[in-house]
Amino acid sequence: MMEVLKEDLAERELITLDNIQFKMEHKVNLPENAKKLIGVNCQLLGQNVQINDNEIVLNGSLIVRLVFINEFEKFDSQDITETFEKKVSIKDGNANQFFANVTLVDSNWQLQDNQIILENLLAVTIQTIKSQDLQIVSDLTGDVEVRKTEHQILTFNSVLHDKFEIEENVELDTFCEGVLGVDVNPNLKEVVASSGKINLKGMLSVNVLGVKTVENVSVPYNTIREIDFSKSIIINGITSEDLACGVVVVNAVNMHIENTQNGAVLTLKLELMFNGCVYSNHKFNTVVDAISFDKELTFQTTQANCIEVLPQVNTTIDIENNINLASNMPYISHVLSVDGARINRLQVSAADGKTILEGVLAVNLLLENEEHLLIGNCYEVPFQTHIRMDNLDRDYEVSAVVVPLTVNAKARRGVELLIDAQLSVVVQANTKKKITVVNNLEEGAPKTDDGSAIRIYIIGDKESLWDLAKRTNLSSAALLQQNPNLENGCTPGERIVVYRHENVNLSL
16 A cells, blocks of 8 residues: 655745835925035934835934034034835735835935925835745655655745844044044844844944044044944744845934043944844655556646745945046045945846946045135945855846945045945845645556566666666666666666566576
């Protein structure tokens, strides 16, 4: 008798339902004590997602930093919080679990009549989970010879939005007279799954825009500090064979300055968030084929989704570019400060073995001309680079997050700027594949014997011992007993003798 052993398999897939972009326009009044605007930096901090029926309500905050010269001819700054709310209809109302994420794609501003007009482009990605329950034939027992294979699929486990806090003291330079603003940019170096948790390691690049006095004149300057961080996120059931991926973003920044005996100290209280996914690695055996010696077998197959997710790549890249200043610009003697670096209009595509990144690095620069007049402007540096990824091809869907870590700029020959930067890059790639598995089989009618005791078979091209056993309705062991030369492999064109009954004793 033959017994069929089956295994239940639940496959869950995280799919993207929609990608929506929308513009936000804000008008911000220039502070009353502002005499000259130097720069504007807009950053997306904090977001909340609520799902009501077939609608997603997105709430968040845009932090707008203004850097200007005040009425006392001193450098000054002001942070303004602009909240927003966006409602998005869900196209697929049949799904029961949704996820949404908001990113800042592009940011521009202009000054008109003492008002700053901000135009920001935001993107919303809406995802849901698609489930598929399968029952596969994992083994057969009884009077059969079975050929099995091992399959491996990544099944979606969970979406993570885990917050954690870091408090750090940054010693300011002795000549620092004030802080105009702080940019905190995360560089995630490792995302490793282990038993029951995900371990994160990274570094925060802190760019402090300070003020100092040079020849009785107040001027801004930059200083960069690096802060290492690590975090473990507890997830029940996760193992070291599972795959975790994601990014760390800054959710909130609070700072204050304290004067100590050793000088001024900038205390930073940061709220960071890990946005990521976990995929469970599931291995299972399934029957590919089987030989029955007394009955015909009929197989039923089905196709299962297989998500292939490549290991996340965390790296840094360096870019450098020259910018020619407008012909009507005065001769620039040097760059005083760099502020508000961000990545705009990022485009990501997959090629054979590499991810291609194209985008624009936007940065606010404060310049001083030969007459010691100050010029503040936003400059854009286009860049293109590629990241090597093993096994990547054009069928993969690739996503990337790029964050400026450090940006340096200097004037060259008075008419151009040399800007070089180090960018943190996180790349993730996945593709959908289908595998065919046996989900059922039936025993048919008994096999008939045509009465012939001996047959001659000619081995075909690429035919294995299993193929011969399948074609002759004999076991592999019986074929080897009757044709010992097959132990050295199957040679195409070779003739073999097949006895129709396995109990033939060749020694007689």
